Amino acid sequence: MADMTTLRFTKGHGTENDFVLLPDADARLTLDADTVRWLTDRRAGIGGDGVIRVVPTSAATEDGVRAQAGEAAWFMDYYNADGSVAEMCGNGTRVFAEYLRREGLETGDEFAIATRAGLRRIRFEGDLVATNMGPWRLVDEQVATRDGFDALVRLDANEEPWSALSIDVGNPHTVVALPEAVDLATLDLTSAPEVSPAPPHGSNVEFVRPLGPGHIAMRVHERGVGETRSCGTGVVAAALATSWWAGQPEPTQDWTVDVPGGRLRVRGMPNHEVELAGPAALVADGTVDLPA
Numbered sequence: 001m002a003d004m005t006t007l008r009f010t011k012g013h014g015t016e017n018d019f020v021l022l023p024d025a026d027a028r029l030t031l032d033a034d035t036v037r038w039l040t041d042r043r044a045g046i047g048g049d050g051v052i053r054v055v056p057t058s059a060a061t062e063d064g065v066r067a068q069a070g071e072a073a074w075f076m077d078y079y080n081a082d083g084s085v086a087e088m089c090g091n092g093t094r095v096f097a098e099y100l101r102r103e104g105l106e107t108g109d110e111f112a113i114a115t116r117a118g119l120r121r122i123r124f125e126g127d128l129v130a131t132n133m134g135p136w137r138l139v140d141e142q143v144a145t146r147d148g149f150d151a152l153v154r155l156d157a158n159e160e161p162w163s164a165l166s167i168d169v170g171n172p173h174t175v176v177a178l179p180e181a182v183d184l185a186t187l188d189l190t191s192a193p194e195v196s197p198a199p200p201h202g203s204n205v206e207f208v209r210p211l212g213p214g215h216i217a218m219r220v221h222e223r224g225v226g227e228t229r230s231c232g233t234g235v236v237a238a239a240l241a242t243s244w245w246a247g248q249p250e251p252t253q254d255w256t257v258d259v260p261g262g263r264l265r266v267r268g269m270p271n272h273e274v275e276l277a278g279p280a281a282l283v284a285d286g287t288v289d290l291p292a
Helices: 033-040 090-102 141-147 232-245
Strands: 006-014 017-023 050-056 074-080 110-113 120-125 128-135 151-154 162-168 172-177 194-196 204-212 215-222 226-228 255-259 262-269 273-278 281-289
Touching: 006 090, 017 090, 033 050, 050 090, 074 090, 074 110, 090 110, 090 120, 090 128, 090 232, 090 273, 090 281, 128 232, 151 172, 162 232, 172 232, 204 232, 215 232, 232 255, 232 262, 232 273
Parallel strands: 017 050, 172 204, 215 255
Antiparallel strands: 006 017, 006 281, 050 074, 110 120, 120 128, 128 273, 151 162, 151 194, 162 172, 204 215, 215 226, 255 262, 262 273
């Protein structure tokens, strides 16, 4: 368990992708997988899709994160609900930024935060929080350029697999072009989809249904979590894949993406980067005693 018995926390969500935030300005808190799993347990703990430790970037243990301290004062130390460490989380960046502003740790409308995937630049836009998600890439550009797809995904071993495109937006994603005959709402995502070829570090898997020009709906099975109400990086990957299939390798329009937890906007940016915008809410504060 963690090296403290009582923790302060804030509960927040971005389009119902929810997180337990743990302030650690003194960098005294060490999290292990058991603690993370207990905190995110929706029956025995607080409940959430992940845990975010709020820690000064200069105190991060990873060299690559500490190197960001000159531009970002705060590090989003993110953990999946199963206790595994993650590179970053798109919805989490907005909730993290909302927390920094509420606590007076950042006061501007624009600032950078540190993640294991590199700097993420935040911009407050009315009721929305926009995150420059940085550069993205096709995992296998040669195959994707030739075939439009580079992977196969199946939910049922007895069914034919569906074609998919693998995209890295700081963490791995596999986006499925859902056949028209398949109802997005009825997919059973209680078990992890089978991806072939198997990504070396696993993958988030998105299932996409076009709704109109620049408008898609999506459901997602998150690596290390299961199905979530929303996934920010998954929303970005889904919009990029749909744009790619539409013959626009660089998005030239805004994409509206509907997820079970709400609606987000994806916008292409210069230098092969992409921006995600959506709401962020902080809903509760408290303390929790960790089990012995």
